[in-house]
Amino acid sequence: AQSVTQPDIHITVSEGASLELRCNYSYGATPYLFWYVQSPGQGLQLLLKYFSGDTLVQGIKGFEAEFKRSQSSFNLRKPSVHWSDAAEYFCAAGGLGDGGTSYGKLTFGQGTILTVHP
Amino acid sequence: DGGITQSPKYLFRKEGQNVTLSCEQNLNHDAMYWYRQDPGQGLRLIYYSQIVNDFQKGDIAEGYSVSREKKESFPLTVTSAQKNPTAFYLCASSIRGGSYEQYFGPGTRLTVT
Numbered sequence: 001a002q003s004v005t006q007p008d009i010h011i012t013v014s015e016g017a018s019l020e021l022r023c024n025y026s027y028g029a030t031p032y033l034f035w036y037v038q039s040p041g042q043g044l045q046l047l048l049k050y051f052s053g054d055t056l057v058q059g060i061k062g063f064e065a066e067f068k069r070s071q072s073s074f075n076l077r078k079p080s081v082h083w084s085d086a087a088e089y090f091c092a093a094g095g096l097g098d099g100g101t102s103y104g105k106l107t108f109g110q111g112t113i114l115t116v117h118p
Numbered sequence: 119d120g121g122i123t124q125s126p127k128y129l130f131r132k133e134g135q136n137v138t139l140s141c142e143q144n145l146n147h148d149a150m151y152w153y154r155q156d157p158g159q160g161l162r163l164i165y166y167s168q169i170v171n172d173f174q175k176g177d178i179a180e181g182y183s184v185s186r187e188k189k190e191s192f193p194l195t196v197t198s199a200q201k202n203p204t205a206f207y208l209c210a211s212s213i214r215g216g217s218y219e220q221y222f223g224p225g226t227r228l229t230v231t
Contacts, residue, residue, distance in 0.1 A: 043225050
């Protein structure tokens with residue numbers, strides 16, 4: 001079965017420090033991968049996506065993510081965190097199964113809450 | 119501006135009443151989705167529709183119903199059969215069915231007492 005795991009429920013960093021949020025997936029042959037951000041009481045905003053090609057993907061707000069097929073990971077990074085980055089972050093996966101058929105929906109991880117200290 | 123609207127932002131109902139949550143999109147997307155979000159549980163898929171007049175159950179469809187009579191609209195009814203309806207409900211759409219990126223509305227917080 002398809003699954004997405006975000007091992008860290010809550011991460012705290014200082015403003016200006018670097019950030020890495022982990023995401024591991026279990027999917028078919030061709031995963032499509034996404035990172036979303038959610039502020040409290042709001043909807044989700046797409047940060048970046050990976051479908052194919054270059055394994056390092058740039059997104060909005062200075063975020064990037066690297067797809068590592070050998071590790072089944074798609075970790076989100078930012079070199080210098082701002083206080084406004086405090087939010088909850090969701091990794092999601094979709095794509096084609098081994099038979100080449102789309103699953104028709106995305107699978108979301110449980111989310112990682114990011115707290116930023118001044 | 120193109121986007122997804124959900125109304126109202128906050129909704130209060132008495133136990134035993136059905137309630138319908140609105141979701142409208144003007145992105146010309148074929149596919150629409152309803153999720154439920156509870157603290158610490160991420161997003162759980164309730165129903166999704168890949169085309170007008172067709173929809174499929176997600177992981178937690180019991181106690182919910184939907185319709186998709188128009189491409190722009192995908193209302194969700196929370197029935198009295200839903201055991202624990204108090205939650206944050208999110209609607210999303212994507213350009214077509216499949217595993218494409220989804221765009222989310224602002225959500226509706228439903229409180230049932």
